[in-house]
Amino acid sequence: MDLSLRYVRLETHPTARSRARATCDIPAGRCVLAVEPLTTSLIPEEKGRRCDACHVIGSKFKQLLKCSRCASFWYCSPQCQERQWKEHHRKLCRSYNRFISHSNFQALAAAQRVDAILLAQVIPLVFPDDNFTWPPADPSPSVGTFIDLIAKDTGLPIDMLPPLNFGKKNVPRDIVSSLFSRFGNNNFLLHSHLTSYAHGVYPLSSRLFNHSCWPNCATRYIIKSGAPVMMEIVALRDITEGEEITIPYADPALPYDIRQTALQMNYGFTCTCALCTLQRDIGQFPPPPVNQEERSRLEYEICTFALPSTRPAGVPAASTPELLTKLPRTLYPLLNSTYLPDISEQFSKASHEGQYSTALSVGRTLLALYTVLYPPNFPQIGMHALELAKTAWNSVVTQDEGSSSPVDQPGTKKDARLYLIIARGILENFGPEGDEGGPLEEIRVLQELLDEAERT
Structure with a gap:
């Protein structure tokens, strides 16, 4: 996997597969990397309030346009609607309401529902021609990075997901399983001013950055009308050349045992960062x-x-x-x-x-x-x-x-x-x-x- 990045180099790690190290000294406040999403999905409370494509909030000056077919997606401009139509909505539009009203979908927990929608949006990106073979042939760089992520058992039987049907073809269950196994432990919670409003798949960030409860970087999300929501990795403090670049997957202020349980359940690892080691020793x-x-x-x-x-x-x-x-x-x-x-x-x-x-x-x-x-x-x-x-x-x-x-x-x-x-x-x-x-x-x-x- 060739990753030629200005501030980051990827190297092997004995337990975490790989880690990102700083290629030079990085000052506090510097954007280490800007990453475009593979796809994003608003949480239910934000549907109809934000543009489904760029996440700009609608207002009397920028009224959102509802998709005239499914009436379940809203856009701030024809450009945003056209972009998302090409990406995945052309495949989802007719079946979306049937998908989310299915009894299997309704039985999912709130976070699993958002993951299921993300999955439905990812499939047309991975298989734009409905050629359902694994691994996919000639994937885009972003899709290739997503496929390269470590798969993890989600704990959710794949039969619990509603059938995914695009036109005359049903997506094979083994394909659905292979994609969904890369979700829960690789998705990000998007936030504006630290208030969460959407979930997103950012494969490059998932591939590069390991977790720490005492990180040297944090994620911020850049919302611009008509553009995908960019994730930026920003340095919290000065980072020295060769230091591993880390971000938090969980709130560092949560109690030690709650953090460890969440990290083990969601990501499959036990954190041994400086904060966790100290709190473990304290008891x-x-x-x-x-x-x-x-x-x-x-x-x-x-x-x-x-x-x-x-x-x-x-x-x-x-x-x-x-x-x-x-x-x-x-x-x-x-x-x-x-x-x-x-x-x-x-x-x-x-x-x-x-x-x-x-x-x-x-x-x-x-x-x-x-x-x-x-x-x-x-x-x-x-x-x-x-x-x-x-x-x-x-x-x-x-x-x-x-x-x-x-x-x-x-x-x-x-x-x-x-x-x-x-x-x-x-x-x-x-x-x-x-x-x-x-x-x-x-x-x-x-x-x-x-x-x-x-x-x-």
Whole structure:
């Protein structure tokens, strides 16, 4: 397999088949590789809201056009409709509604349904002339890379899938099985501003990049009207020549045992990255204290530990989880699997209900935890810092309007500026992605509001 890429070279790996190494030093924020999808499919909640081809959101200025035959696909332009018609919809259009209404399809789990639709879309790409032989003759480079992926038992009997019929030909079951075995462990969840909205097959990314819970890269998705949604692999930190380039297949902040179970079930391997090795050696974290005074003391201490300066997330971009390594054992109860979901819910509820003092206190603790559990510059840290900055600004506005219950410190302009510095540094490193607007635009607007408030 010839892969001549600027920043990446593929080499053999003793257990993971292969790995991608950096061909040179790569600075933080650099796009290591841009990959075009083989095919994508919107999740049900996004159908009719986005263009099925380019994923642009419809609006009164860009109304989506419904396929006049199946009435199940929407497009932002005739060009998008024509492109997808040539790719696969010409084969699927007449049978699509019968396919998704089949009792076998309805019996599938939500994620399996999206995979089944992706499979139906892939078959015309692999066999454009309905010449169902395996391996396919003269495949395109993208299809060839897809066929080269490691097959894995999906755990789903192939008979559970509805029959796939294109015109007068039924797709042989062994062909369906061979293709479907390359799905679940090679698909990606597309997101806009970290909100998932579609599944996609990006064979080159699947072939190149191994998983790490402490990765040096992350994926972003570029949505442009009339164009396929590109996946970009972006460097979270400086990467040295020869270092393996990795991406996360699972959320690094999930508990160790949950990550391992998910990786084993979905991808068939046990992760031994730096984060997993450390958490395995530590073992189970004790439960958080029930006593509120003791709990508050631990929360204060983890903020002091992880956010020690006036710029709360000034953490070096380390290749290993240094903060977790140095975390005092007395703070381990805050890493218990029950604690992070609990304070995440508390922050969201308090912020949306205008309880800004509570939101800022809980949110700061959450930021400290993210700083310990996520690699430096991980986008989730930046998104949470932006939410904290907006919450701090809302508290300032509440005070300025003479609220009958003004919040105490740290609901101030200073806090908003500090959190905005964190958000900007991380999210500008991650770069523009997803739908128009989003966090980078919110940062710009909030900065203008803070600057204006400073002048008045």
